[in-house]
Amino acid sequence: MTSLKTKFFGLELKNPLIVASSSLTANVDKIREFSDNGAGAIVLKSVFEEEIVNEYNQVAQTRTSAHFEEFIDYFDYKIRDQVLASYGKLIRDAKSASKVPVVASINCISAGDWLQFASQVQDAGADAIELNLFVMPCDPQTTAEGSRRFYLNAVREVAGRVKIPVTVKISSYSADLASICNALAGEKLAGITLFNRFANPDIDIEKEKLIEAQPLSGDREFLMPLRWVGILSPRLACPVAASTGIHNAEQVIKMLLAGATAVQMASVFYKKGASHLAELLKDLEHWMQKKGYASIEDFRGRLSLAKATNPGVYSRAQYLSSFGGYAGSERK
16 A cells, blocks of 8 residues: 655655645635645745834834834734734634644744744644745845854744744755755754745836736746755755645656655645645555555655766756757757
């Protein structure tokens, strides 16, 4: 009998398909639907620290009261209290609606006192916490060492406040990605997910206007996390999950072969609905049976950097002769 069981978030999951944090996972009916269609775990929509900070700043700019400081302190307390109450209710409702682990997601832009929120998330009943960590490295004054401190401080702050497992979802924007991931894994994380995906800018050339690009991932974006899952999964002291651009069972299998213990998916569910989960699981199980694999561990990591017969493909940055061959075939 084929077993799809795996481990991530410090938990045993019935299969490696995790519904990633998105607006879909802020809806209890959708959460129930994902659970009923076989999700291994569900990550709730992130609490965005940035949204709270922006609202705080907007009010701060418009207040001229003589009691400004007292008001701002009160406002800061109230907005955070309201966010906590709302998110706590989502966690409790999701736990009631779901038969699989429910993971809280905190999107952090700083490693300050705001992260005490994590202990309250734990009290609300979350099975684990995913820290979605990223600050766009566009400030010339911000060094790689500063970014590294941010990541490590945030993890230590949260892990020191809770007993439930803590994982990190990290960006590919780093000059020393492997080193940062290795340092994070040394903090006894329950896992690292590669990678988070953020809004990108685009330009409307007719209106000559800056706009936001398509928010959903394309099905070729999986190649970036595939490379780094293959490189890092055999080297880190914690499990690795893959995220971004994973839309079908073939891509799920590729990530597992590269060494991922789980995959996170969201964009495809906007396009095909929660029922697509059941199809993905069926296709994964069919492939395993065809190959004679009884469990995920029978093949996980077979093509990682540590086990592939041609591991140099992972670290190659230039096309070399393969590009010339491709170009040549196009000319024929």
